[in-house]
Amino acid sequence: QPDRLAGLLVLGTGESRESWLIPAASSGSASAPGTTAPSPPISSFTLLYNLALGLLGGFILNFMPCVLPVISLKIVGFMKQAGEEPKKIFRLGLAFVAGVFAWFLGLAAVFSIFHLNWAFQFQNSFFVIGMSAVMLVFALNLFGVFEIFVPSAAGAKMLDLSQREGYAGAFFHGVFATLLASSCTAPILGSALGFALAQPPLVIFAMFFAIASGMSLPYVLLTARPAWMRFLPKPGVWMERLKQFMGFLLLATVLWLVRIVAFQRGIDGLIWTGGFLIALALACWIKGAFTGFDASPATKRNAWLAIVLIVAGGIFYFLVVQLPPVLKPAQKFSEVLKAALGQGRTVFVDFTAEWCVNCKVNEKLVLATAPVQEAFKRDDVIFLKADWTNRDEDISALLKTFGKAGVPTYVIFPGGYNAHPIVLPELLKQQLVLDALADAKQRRTVPR
Numbered sequence: 001q002p003d004r005l006a007g008l009l010v011l012g013t014g015e016s017r018e019s020w021l022i023p024a025a026s027s028g029s030a031s032a033p034g035t036t037a038p039s040p041p042i043s044s045f046t047l048l049y050n051l052a053l054g055l056l057g058g059f060i061l062n063f064m065p066c067v068l069p070v071i072s073l074k075i076v077g078f079m080k081q082a083g084e085e086p087k088k089i090f091r092l093g094l095a096f097v098a099g100v101f102a103w104f105l106g107l108a109a110v111f112s113i114f115h116l117n118w119a120f121q122f123q124n125s126f127f128v129i130g131m132s133a134v135m136l137v138f139a140l141n142l143f144g145v146f147e148i149f150v151p152s153a154a155g156a157k158m159l160d161l162s163q164r165e166g167y168a169g170a171f172f173h174g175v176f177a178t179l180l181a182s183s184c185t186a187p188i189l190g191s192a193l194g195f196a197l198a199q200p201p202l203v204i205f206a207m208f209f210a211i212a213s214g215m216s217l218p219y220v221l222l223t224a225r226p227a228w229m230r231f232l233p234k235p236g237v238w239m240e241r242l243k244q245f246m247g248f249l250l251l252a253t254v255l256w257l258v259r260i261v262a263f264q265r266g267i268d269g270l271i272w273t274g275g276f277l278i279a280l281a282l283a284c285w286i287k288g289a290f291t292g293f294d295a296s297p298a299t300k301r302n303a304w305l306a307i308v309l310i311v312a313g314g315i316f317y318f319l320v321v322q323l324p325p326v327l328k329p330a331q332k333f334s335e336v337l338k339a340a341l342g343q344g345r346t347v348f349v350d351f352t353a354e355w356c357v358n359c360k361v362n363e364k365l366v367l368a369t370a371p372v373q374e375a376f377k378r379d380d381v382i383f384l385k386a387d388w389t390n391r392d393e394d395i396s397a398l399l400k401t402f403g404k405a406g407v408p409t410y411v412i413f414p415g416g417y418n419a420h421p422i423v424l425p426e427l428l429k430q431q432l433v434l435d436a437l438a439d440a441k442q443r444r445t446v447p448r
Contacts, residue, residue, distance in 0.1 A: 058214025093223025099174020146288030279314030
């Protein structure tokens, strides 16, 4: 939260450099430039409060639109196994939870070592393309284009392998769900992450442990009490239709992901990514059509050779040879911000990214509404968008200044260099923005 920030926002270099002090006890206000305030020690209450926010934020992640498709698939799996041994269902649930914890604690280690930001992996277009490929393969599998068979030699060995595959599959689903979850920031999670990532590694690990605990809670409860599954519909033909429907949800997620590539590498990047995904879909079709149990050894061998050549060739041609470079901004955002602040007008900064679902919701339901737009125009507000879709150290440094680890983040600079910046919460409401703009108007000072 702004009242716990302590830092110096510096824009420019040399004689043109300007700075705004954000003291720890100022409720987000800034004082005269030129001095800094030391960060206060972390109290037990502050730590426990933020850990509680992390726990609740992790729980809310289960209901974010970027996670629901994968979570829904796992729930269908629980429903299929509802009639099996309760202990086995609980073990499968624990495997899923282990995947959640493995990813979040792995993230904590990476954050601690490399000082990275939340959702940093979505700033890498190759990661986004890889995720879209995985989602496409999952969707085709749900449509029945191909099936994944577990190899086995005998009845007992088949059972053992299938059980181990089940636990491995549950673990992978846990990891995969958290991969998608990191593109969202739950409404109360941003401040907790911003607090944690500015602290020593032990606090970072504690925060990510709390987030993982919150996200895992529903699955621990559901699998610990499998009797509750009797309230779910009985397995039947409808589940096959539901599985196919889930495939369409995954295709919608693929569309969302490749749209991100378009913003990262341009329209040509979108086209060549689509070419790779078509090649991948062809490989999946060959897998389903020519590697079944009734196929001859020669057919299977030739099919697998074709699959390897198509996938490898697709990666090389579409993603290595043809994929255009990452788009670069024409000017550093800090320079744009400094120029805007120099006009003495109120500046509203929207830190956003194309892969940020929460950002798009806030833009559509709040920032783009007529009352807010009218207030921007009436108060002569300069609206700036800090696009964090691609990795941008300049924007990352500004986010860190305000104690934030990711987007969405919203900051209002009232007109004048000595005016106090106002940091808004991640979840916007129309009246909250209008009140903040009115407050900024009262704080305006004459530019130096």
